[in-house]
Amino acid sequence: FFDPNCDGKQVMVHLFEWKWTDIATECERYLAEAGFCGVQVSPPSEHVILPENNYPWWQRYQPISYKLYSRSGSEADFIDMVHRCNKVGVRIYVDAVVNHMSGTGRSGTGDGGSSYNSNGDNRDFPGVPYSAEHFTPRNQCPSGDGNVNDYSNPSNVRNCYLVGLTDLYGNLDYVRNMVAGYFNNLIQIGVAGIRIDAAKHMWPEDIAATLSRLNDLPTDQGFPAGSKFYVFQEVIDQNDGAIKVDEYYNTGYVTEFRYCSKIAWGIKDYGQLGNLIDYGWGMARSDRAFIFTDNHDNQRGHGGGGNVITHETPRDYKQAVAYTLAQDYGFTRIMSSYYFTNTDQGPPSNGGYSTADVIINADGSCSGGWVCEHRWNVMKRMVEFRNSVVGTSMSNYWNNGNAVAFSRGNKGFFAMAKQGSMSENLQTGLPAGSYCNIIDDCASSIQVGSDGMAQISINNYEEPILAVCAGGCG
Ligand code: QV4
Numbered sequence: 001f002f003d004p005n006c007d008g009k010q011v012m013v014h015l016f017e018w019k020w021t022d023i024a025t026e027c028e029r030y031l032a033e034a035g036f037c038g039v040q041v042s043p044p045s046e047h048v049i050l051p052e053n054n055y056p057w058w059q060r061y062q063p064i065s066y067k068l069y070s071r072s073g074s075e076a077d078f079i080d081m082v083h084r085c086n087k088v089g090v091r092i093y094v095d096a097v098v099n100h101m102s103g104t105g106r107s108g109t110g111d112g113g114s115s116y117n118s119n120g121d122n123r124d125f126p127g128v129p130y131s132a133e134h135f136t137p138r139n140q141c142p143s144g145d146g147n148v149n150d151y152s153n154p155s156n157v158r159n160c161y162l163v164g165l166t167d168l169y170g171n172l173d174y175v176r177n178m179v180a181g182y183f184n185n186l187i188q189i190g191v192a193g194i195r196i197d198a199a200k201h202m203w204p205e206d207i208a209a210t211l212s213r214l215n216d217l218p219t220d221q222g223f224p225a226g227s228k229f230y231v232f233q234e235v236i237d238q239n240d241g242a243i244k245v246d247e248y249y250n251t252g253y254v255t256e257f258r259y260c261s262k263i264a265w266g267i268k269d270y271g272q273l274g275n276l277i278d279y280g281w282g283m284a285r286s287d288r289a290f291i292f293t294d295n296h297d298n299q300r301g302h303g304g305g306g307n308v309i310t311h312e313t314p315r316d317y318k319q320a321v322a323y324t325l326a327q328d329y330g331f332t333r334i335m336s337s338y339y340f341t342n343t344d345q346g347p348p349s350n351g352g353y354s355t356a357d358v359i360i361n362a363d364g365s366c367s368g369g370w371v372c373e374h375r376w377n378v379m380k381r382m383v384e385f386r387n388s389v390v391g392t393s394m395s396n397y398w399n400n401g402n403a404v405a406f407s408r409g410n411k412g413f414f415a416m417a418k419q420g421s422m423s424e425n426l427q428t429g430l431p432a433g434s435y436c437n438i439i440d441d442c443a444s445s446i447q448v449g450s451d452g453m454a455q456i457s458i459n460n461y462e463e464p465i466l467a468v469c470a471g472g473c474g
């Protein structure tokens with residue numbers, strides 16, 4: 001569960017709410033060449049459809065079956081996407097919502113034709129099928145109203161209903177088999193791994209028992225024999241509750257949300273950049289930490305929201321992502337968003353439920369309401385940098401409160417200047433030679449002497465970043 005199955009590549013992108021047809025094309029026209037490991041896709045499972053809430057993005061976090069019919073497209077579109085992406089070496093990671101089904105008080109029919117009824121005491125999901133006996137018994141949940149409301153009590157967090165979402169009883173063999181059946185179907189199609197949504201609200205032993213039922217990845221989709229599903233688990237541990245990330249180390253990586261706050265502080269106050277990884281804080285060990293500057297929840301104030309940097313402040317955001325990809329902690333994901341004015345608002349649409357195509361402009365940027373951070377030049381270049389320096393650690397760390405620089409072994413060197421300019425003579429750790437800055441597409445370069453020293457100059461307000469690699473990046 002620990003290998004992302006992408007030939008050592010280091011960065012995945014979350015194409016939040018993109019359609020399967022657009023993702024397939026994006027793998028072929030951009031992601032493969034840019035060196036992305038893969039794509040986290042929005043939940044593909046059949047979900048509630050909520051016209052009364054104007055089809056919010058979060059309707060996809062209320063599954064009604066494990067059929068692959070969602071707002072992003074049909075099962076056939078999904079399979080075609082996985083196959084086309086695998087063919088060009090870009091992996092697909094599914095956002096798997098298996099802690100719960102729809103919210104209480106709902107009924108209807110999904111895109112795959114499955115009916116559902118979670119009104120009152122009904123728990124009918126014939127598309128799986130699940131019925132009332134497959135949901136956590138009320139007497140297992142210690143909260144007064146049956147909802148999660150006490151994060152100091154693991155039974156409350158894991159046995160009660162998260163915002164009224166009907167909680168699956170993961171202790172049952174039946175439930176474990178149904179969920180494993182869903183995952184084995186994804187595996188058989190060629191999906192390389194999953195994000196486990198709301199893993200914090202599931203017992204680690206239930207996750208382990210479910211994953212123990214999984215098959216190896218299929219060799220006919222280009223995976224070496226014996227490859228295992230990659231797993232990263234959504235556990236929001238902010239040192240503010242009973243659940244700790246390290247309870248989930250046996251079943252995969254864990255989301256490290258403290259990193260989001262840390263990098264935001266670091267960009268505001270460069271002096272803090274040296275202290276991003278704080279094991280005293282209980283941050284996950286590097287070979288289990290799944291990190292990102294922001295995600296689909298906290299960029300819009302869901303899931304605790306908070307002090308995170310997003311695409312809305314592009315200059316800061318480029319620095320935050322650049323630093324995240326330059327340093328050596330964790331496995332990294334970058335966000336690709338759509339513009340919104342309302343935190344419930346769904347993706348750009350053709351009116352109603354139908355998601356609009358992503359429009360690619362002649363200069364490679366996006367329009368039609370899609371931000372496409374992953375296509376910004378800084379992001380693209382830093383993906384190349386991270387892939388090029390894999391396996392090295394940070395050294396020659398230098399920071400004067402306004403600018404920061406470090407080496408990645410003898411393979412790469414990175415510098416960044418908060419005010420837009422710097423000029424310092426620094427140890428690069430690189431062999432003597434001339435190296436060009438990939439961030440400005442090699443318009444500038446540095447000359448490293450036989451002692452490894454170089455004059456490091458940055459003069460670029462919008463993108464005050466320098467990244468060079470021995471032998472070129474990417
Ligand atoms: C409402 C009331 C409840 C009531 C319930 C009755 O608020 O008090 O009991 O009706 O049915 C939506 C609505 C929410 C509604 C709920 C159920 O916003 O008001 O409850 O549906 O109908 C996303 C959104 C949620 C959304 C949910 C389901 O963020 O707003 O809820 O999808 O559609 C914690 C968790 C963490 C979680 C994070 C948001 O530890 O696991 O909160 N993050 C993940 C996902 C996130 C998703 C879920 C979990 C749930 O990243 O996007 O929530 O799958 O930190």
Ligand code: CA
Nearest residue numbers: 158167201202
């Ligand atoms: Ca639960």
